[in-house]
Amino acid sequence: MPQVAMTVNGKPARGEVEGRTLLSSFLRDNLGLTGTHVGCDTSQCGACVVHVDGKDVKACTMFALEAEGAQVDTIEGQAGADGSLNVIQQAFQDHHGLQCGFCTPGMVMTAAALLKETPKPSEAEIRDYLEGNICRCTGYHNIVKAILAASGQDAGAIAAE
Numbered sequence: 001m002p003q004v005a006m007t008v009n010g011k012p013a014r015g016e017v018e019g020r021t022l023l024s025s026f027l028r029d030n031l032g033l034t035g036t037h038v039g040c041d042t043s044q045c046g047a048c049v050v051h052v053d054g055k056d057v058k059a060c061t062m063f064a065l066e067a068e069g070a071q072v073d074t075i076e077g078q079a080g081a082d083g084s085l086n087v088i089q090q091a092f093q094d095h096h097g098l099q100c101g102f103c104t105p106g107m108v109m110t111a112a113a114l115l116k117e118t119p120k121p122s123e124a125e126i127r128d129y130l131e132g133n134i135c136r137c138t139g140y141h142n143i144v145k146a147i148l149a150a151s152g153q154d155a156g157a158i159a160a161e
Contacts, residue, residue, distance in 0.1 A: 006067045008033070009077030017064045023057075024048045026064035027074060035075035035105045039134075046133030049106040049113075050074050056113035058132070075105035078112070088112055088150040095155055097146030099137035106133050111147045120151050123158055 005014045008031060015030040022041075027033045027050070037047035041060050048059040051073040078086050085093065088111050098104040107130070114121055114129040121129070126147050127140070135143065141158070149155040 002065060004064050004068055006070045006072050008072045009074055013072075015064075019063070019065060021064045022060055023050070023052075023062040023064045023067050023072070024059035026067075027059060027072070030064075033074050033076050037102055037105055039102065043132075044134065045103070045106070046110060046130075047103050047106040049109040049133070051109060051113065054116075056110055073109075075108060078108060088115070088147070091146040091150035091155075092143070095142050095146040095149055097139065097143040099135070099139045103133060103135045103137075103139075107135070107143055111143075111150065114147070115151055120153060121147070123148065 001016045027036045039045040039047040043058045043061040050059045145155040
């Protein structure tokens with residue numbers, strides 16, 4: 001079987017994979033990084049979003065071998081070395097941007113990509129960017145508030161649903 005090597009959350013990672021092994025499976029099964037959730041296997045829900053070379057990618061639709069030599073960042077790599085939450089994770093906690101938590105890793109990773117691209121997004125821009133992520137608990141209102149807060153904007157400016 002082929003070998004794949006990449007950098008995951010700043011650390012070298014290597015493993016033997018079948019050609020059909022998805023990046024999400026490699027992260028979860030080979031590396032034990034189970035924060036990357038798989039909810040659909042069809043690129044519909046966004047729970048598996050990771051960053052590959054700085055771009056947000058749905059890991060259930062990318063083969064592990066396609067990430068050869070890439071820098072992959074997962075939800076496990078978002079917190080500080082001491083375990084402290086990053087600004088987006090803290091905002092999700094502070095603004096109850098999570099309910100059951102299944103979609104949360106993908107939402108946080110998607111939010112990080114958005115804020116890198118657009119540091120002060122509007123509510124409409126946030127909602128548009130999250131289009132590929134599904135929250136089965138319908139927690140979008142608080143997710144949007146959390147992302148606004150993480151961008152340094154007034155999350156209270158959003159009218160209640």
